[in-house]
Amino acid sequence: MKGIIFNLLEDFIVDGWGEERFEQIMTGCPLHTSSAFVGPGTYPDSDLFAIVERTTAELGIDTPTALRAFGRYAMPRLAARFDVFVRDHRHPKSFLCTVDGIIHVEVRKLFEHAEPPRIWFEDPSPDKLVLHYHSKRKLCALFEGLLDGTADYFSVPLTREQTACMSDGAPSCDFLLKFSR
CATH class of the missing domain: 1.10.260 (434 Repressor (Amino-terminal Domain))
Structure with a gap:
């Protein structure tokens, strides 16, 4: 880590x-x-x-509550430190679609031994996004907090539904996100 x-x-x-x-x-x-x-x-x-x-x-x-709160807390601070990754986005959906393909690629380049989670997405409609999270660490509650922090950062309300979890044996933690705008 x-x-x-x-x-x-x-x-x-x-x-x-x-x-x-x-x-x-x-x-x-x-x-x-x-x-x-x-x-x-x-x-x-x-x-x-x-x-x-x-x-x-x-x-x-409890641990999941603490990790969610930490993720929500961390997101705006990460955005401030790494502004280059967020400044061109006006909506959480466009930003979230860049996490694995751009941000985590750069993390691996900049930080030797970095092992960021793998995140991929499906884009079913303009107001929805399906995110798949996979990490050996299984910190899906932290990821949930980061999602909430992302919504806060862009001032776009979202609802999220977790449809699968690695802790239950699924290959990834899957989230259906619905954006209010």
Whole structure:
């Protein structure tokens, strides 16, 4: 997992619950990494899962809810840091159609050892999009939060229905998105 995700998770926890709470969470985490997480660095997925697990236990919230909230929080910050990928879009649908074919291609070029999820789509009508998410990490709740954050970012309401999930044995997590405009 890339360091930027760890940095955003730290910001999410600090902004929501404070620096002291974040330090308390980190103190109780069994991490493989002993130094600070650096944006372009690559770190074990197990470190992210340990931080999320410890955070949810400490705060008394379930993991899917926490990951959705984190994804929603992270999206505008990712858009600000990587403006080049969003500035030409006026609608979440056009942006989402570029995630795998453009954004994740660039991520792989820029960051050695990056393993972004695979995302592909079907475009059944102007107001709908079917997204398929596949990742060995199975972070579909985080992806849901990123979808919600994308809708917020473009100020376009969307409804999403998950029609398949890797956690239930499906080959991908599938989402039917319906846009209000």
